[in-house]
Amino acid sequence: MSRRPEDHAEASVTKFKDYEVITPPNKLEKAVVHARPSEHYEPDPVARAEQALLTLSNDFAQWMEAECRRLDAARRKVREAGLTDAARDELFRAAHDIKGEAATFGFPLIEPVARSLCRLIEHSPEPARIPLVLLDQHVDGVRAIVHRNAQGNSERKAQVLAERLRQVTEEFLAHENRNRPGYLDEVAAPALAPDPSSG
Amino acid sequence: MVRIDFNRLRFLVIDDNAHMRRILRTLLHGFGTREVYEAEDGAAGLEAFTHYSPDIVITDWAMPIFDGLELTQMIRQPGANANPYVPIIMLTGHSEKKRVVAARDAGITEFLAKPISAKALYQRILNIVVNPRPFIKTKTYFGPDRRRNVNPNYVGPDRRKGGKADIIKQQPLLDKAKALT
Numbered sequence: 001m002s003r004r005p006e007d008h009a010e011a012s013v014t015k016f017k018d019y020e021v022i023t024p025p026n027k028l029e030k031a032v033v034h035a036r037p038s039e040h041y042e043p044d045p046v047a048r049a050e051q052a053l054l055t056l057s058n059d060f061a062q063w064m065e066a067e068c069r070r071l072d073a074a075r076r077k078v079r080e081a082g083l084t085d086a087a088r089d090e091l092f093r094a095a096h097d098i099k100g101e102a103a104t105f106g107f108p109l110i111e112p113v114a115r116s117l118c119r120l121i122e123h124s125p126e127p128a129r130i131p132l133v134l135l136d137q138h139v140d141g142v143r144a145i146v147h148r149n150a151q152g153n154s155e156r157k158a159q160v161l162a163e164r165l166r167q168v169t170e171e172f173l174a175h176e177n178r179n180r181p182g183y184l185d186e187v188a189a190p191a192l193a194p195d196p197s198s199g
Numbered sequence: 200m201v202r203i204d205f206n207r208l209r210f211l212v213i214d215d216n217a218h219m220r221r222i223l224r225t226l227l228h229g230f231g232t233r234e235v236y237e238a239e240d241g242a243a244g245l246e247a248f249t250h251y252s253p254d255i256v257i258t259d260w261a262m263p264i265f266d267g268l269e270l271t272q273m274i275r276q277p278g279a280n281a282n283p284y285v286p287i288i289m290l291t292g293h294s295e296k297k298r299v300v301a302a303r304d305a306g307i308t309e310f311l312a313k314p315i316s317a318k319a320l321y322q323r324i325l326n327i328v329v330n331p332r333p334f335i336k337t338k339t340y341f342g343p344d345r346r347r348n349v350n351p352n353y354v355g356p357d358r359r360k361g362g363k364a365d366i367i368k369q370q371p372l373l374d375k376a377k378a379l380t
Contacts, residue, residue: 011284011334017334018337018338019337020335020336020337021334021335021344022284022334022335022336023332023333023334024284024331024335025333026331027254028208028255028286028327028328028331029281030204030207031201031203031204031205031207031208031254031328032201032202032203032204032328033201033204035200035201035202036200045202045203045205045229045230045231045321046230046317046318046321047319048229048230048231049225049226049229049230049317049321050229050317051229052226052228052229053222053225053226053229053317053345053363054233055225056221056225059250066218076262086223089263092261093261093263094213096261096292097216097218097292099220099292100219100291100292100313100314100315101216101219101313101314102314103314104222104313104314104315108244128304134350162250168344176333185294186297187238187297189336
């Protein structure tokens with residue numbers, strides 16, 4: 001693909017004793033539009049994107065079914081091969097994707113279960129010691145909530161299930177990490193993401 | 200009033216999950232972008248980055264072969280590619296402090312925690328386009344300035360040292376690369 005004229009612009013460099021401050025050419029300036037408040041402009045791009053996502057949402061239940069099948073297949077591999085690095089990574093990635101997609105796809109109740117499964121896999125110092133039955137309970141929990149969600153009115157049961165799985169997982173992790181004082185506190189630090197609107 | 204002409208921006212989306220790529224493509228098209236390229240892992244992403252010269256890269260963290268963090272480190276190699284300054288948005292389900300700090304130190308421009316929303320994605324892109332940050336190069340770091348705000352009341356060690364030197368023009372990296380071939 002051919003390069004554009006702005007690709008050839010130069011960066012300016014200010015050198016200090018131990019570091020350099022580099023101001024790259026602003027290649028994105030071309031996309032900035034200064035409009036007067038009275039000027040007519042296109043509808044809110046966020047609203048347009050949300051509308052586009054709404055159109056796509058008809059497929060979300062089907063997509064979540066596919067994610068559940070992927071999670072189940074990964075669980076079966078663990079059952080067959082044990083918690084090898086490859087099998088564990090596959091199960092983790094499947095659970096991690098579900099955790100990130102749950103709210104977007106309209107299944108917020110499975111997020112805490114998927115989160116608990118991710119923590120179980122990620123923070124067990126000896127993965128081979130993870131009880132397979134606990135992995136099964138998480139996977140089956142996700143699948144049950146997804147299927148019940150379609151039938152509605154299962155919110156309370158899903159919350160109880162998620163909380164019980166979380167408790168058992170945290171107890172297991174606390175025991176397994178007893179020789180790594182502070183480890184779980186560190187990973188349990190509050191979520192932190194920079195707010196771009198703060199400047 | 201500032202707005203973005205998305206039609207003038209070229210995006211590269213790197214995510215091993217086809218559903219998430221579809222969502223991102225839908226949101227970006229909704230904003231008005233026409234050019235959205237996709238790759239399904241870090242290796243394919245690096246190849247697509249070289250081929251398409253995107254204006255903005257959006258990458259997942261957890262991916263097979265090499266992940267979004269390693270991809271960022273490969274892109275942020277001065278002289279190794281045509282645009283080591285490209286803005287990178289890390290879109291991930293990892294939102295723990297330790298992870299955010301690791302992503303920042305690898306040189307990402309913006310961090311976006313899942314679940315994704317149109318508003319949060321738009322805000323990150325707006326910030327990238329309207330408020331570009333300078334790059335800092337030290338012995339151990341190359342990436343956007345990690346100090347988003349100047350704190351006049353800061354008390355502590357001066358972690359960047361040295362007096363100001365002359366501003367010099369840097370040879371475009373592309374020309375350097377051409378000279379080597």
